[in-house]
Amino acid sequence: MALDPKATKTEKPRPHLTEEFCKGCGRCVTACPKHCIELGDHIDPRSGLTPVTLDLEACSGCGLCFDACPEPFGLHPNDVEYEWEMSDPKEHFGPRPESSGPVADFIPDRKIPLPGDLQPLLIKGTYASAIGALVAGCRHFYGYPITPSTEGAELMAKVLPKLGGVFVQACSEVATVNHMYGAGGAGVRTMTFTSSPGLSLMLEGISYMVGAEVPGVFVNIMRGGPGLGNIGPAQSDIALVCRSLGHGNSHAITLAPADPQEMLDLTILAFDLAFHYRNPVVVLGDGYLGQVTGKVKLPDHLIEPGLPAWAVYGDEAHRRNLISSIELGEADLEQHNYAIQAKYNLMADREQRFDAFQCDDAEVLLVAANTPARMTKAAVQALRNHGVKAGLYRPVTLWPFPIDGLKPLLPKARRLVVVEASLGQLENELRLALSHAGVNHPDIEHVHHTGGVLPQIDEIVQAVLAEEAVG
Numbered sequence: 001m002a003l004d005p006k007a008t009k010t011e012k013p014r015p016h017l018t019e020e021f022c023k024g025c026g027r028c029v030t031a032c033p034k035h036c037i038e039l040g041d042h043i044d045p046r047s048g049l050t051p052v053t054l055d056l057e058a059c060s061g062c063g064l065c066f067d068a069c070p071e072p073f074g075l076h077p078n079d080v081e082y083e084w085e086m087s088d089p090k091e092h093f094g095p096r097p098e099s100s101g102p103v104a105d106f107i108p109d110r111k112i113p114l115p116g117d118l119q120p121l122l123i124k125g126t127y128a129s130a131i132g133a134l135v136a137g138c139r140h141f142y143g144y145p146i147t148p149s150t151e152g153a154e155l156m157a158k159v160l161p162k163l164g165g166v167f168v169q170a171c172s173e174v175a176t177v178n179h180m181y182g183a184g185g186a187g188v189r190t191m192t193f194t195s196s197p198g199l200s201l202m203l204e205g206i207s208y209m210v211g212a213e214v215p216g217v218f219v220n221i222m223r224g225g226p227g228l229g230n231i232g233p234a235q236s237d238i239a240l241v242c243r244s245l246g247h248g249n250s251h252a253i254t255l256a257p258a259d260p261q262e263m264l265d266l267t268i269l270a271f272d273l274a275f276h277y278r279n280p281v282v283v284l285g286d287g288y289l290g291q292v293t294g295k296v297k298l299p300d301h302l303i304e305p306g307l308p309a310w311a312v313y314g315d316e317a318h319r320r321n322l323i324s325s326i327e328l329g330e331a332d333l334e335q336h337n338y339a340i341q342a343k344y345n346l347m348a349d350r351e352q353r354f355d356a357f358q359c360d361d362a363e364v365l366l367v368a369a370n371t372p373a374r375m376t377k378a379a380v381q382a383l384r385n386h387g388v389k390a391g392l393y394r395p396v397t398l399w400p401f402p403i404d405g406l407k408p409l410l411p412k413a414r415r416l417v418v419v420e421a422s423l424g425q426l427e428n429e430l431r432l433a434l435s436h437a438g439v440n441h442p443d444i445e446h447v448h449h450t451g452g453v454l455p456q457i458d459e460i461v462q463a464v465l466a467e468e469a470v471g
């Protein structure tokens, strides 16, 4: 608050504190050059906060403390009279409406049919994912641009305002995830697009969302790392997403699309799963998949989201709800973690997804996900032409790893070859799943690249044929 420039030295106003509006932030303490203000030591029962104390003997009336105070009715000049009074909102707006029956704290989703004659779209993967989110009822997008994911956010920026939605370019990835925490906590469908370094910055907030059981969809278009690396396609975040999703006991279902159609389909699925389990879901694409164009068919309906009973929505029905990831008691946090673990176990039992291509009689099983799976599929065709009984086992969920679909294929398999655009991150997920399942399996071979280089069809074929020739 600025001082009146016409005030003389003797007229300079001294500070006055309305204690119930002081939050004890201490900005005025720092601002005062005369050390007239100290942090308080008693709690004001009206606010529950600790106001500062004033000793104005040395006060020069400089006014710096008024300017420092962020509270409109906190610290102010003593010659200023504010016209305000604390009053019950009921006096202004009448009593809060009483519920006349069961409170509608749960509003179910509605399916709205789409015309059956819609032509397929020819669009890139990030656009397909954005359209999938819109079809799934997402109207709250928060994000920070990062190549090669930005086009998804751009499309949302164009479309969401026209649909009455919210698009916020946040000031950082940290802000992004915390906006999502708030929106998801209110029970609305929220998402972001990001790429590897951006996801790293979001991990703390994702961990909060997991702890507070808040849904949200993270579409991560992986690029080459470590560090800023490059913007080439990679599978550099598999370990990060599957094993290190924030501190503590954090997991999220991780979906790995292989073409633009799956970018759309799996983004829709991601919203279903996020709300079903009250947990974040990650759609893990790679830089090539984000940019490549493909034919994409829309579903036969879109979703008008309802409102879950647990939402902190701010209306009467949801007023008593609480979203928090804090459990200060050790025993309470242990119980909370057991409950979350039970949820993870359910996900592992029910949500394993995979695609098996020519696997029924396969003696050489190739395992690949995302764009490398497309090269591997072509390699399987070529190997079959060479008389090799090859098949592609493609995990669609990277977490939980779909071990149950792989187990029946292992007795016939002589060889197990992992093809990936990272130095063993997918292979490690496979090894861990095999180890937990306790099944016998052939030695694991690999064809892999990193740094934005993708495995090529001929290379995969030659790697398989080389060992077949030796055998």
Ligand code: SF4
Pocket (backbone or CB within 6 Å): 014, 015, 031, 032, 033, 034, 035, 036, 037, 058, 059, 060, 061, 062, 063, 064, 065, 066
């Ligand atoms: S008016 Fe100036 S001297 Fe007086 S309490 Fe405020 S900051 Fe300190």
Ligand code: SF4
Pocket (backbone or CB within 6 Å): 017, 021, 022, 023, 024, 025, 026, 027, 028, 029, 051, 052, 068, 069, 070, 071, 074, 075
């Ligand atoms: S700046 Fe204002 S709110 Fe903060 S401690 Fe001082 S009087 Fe209180």
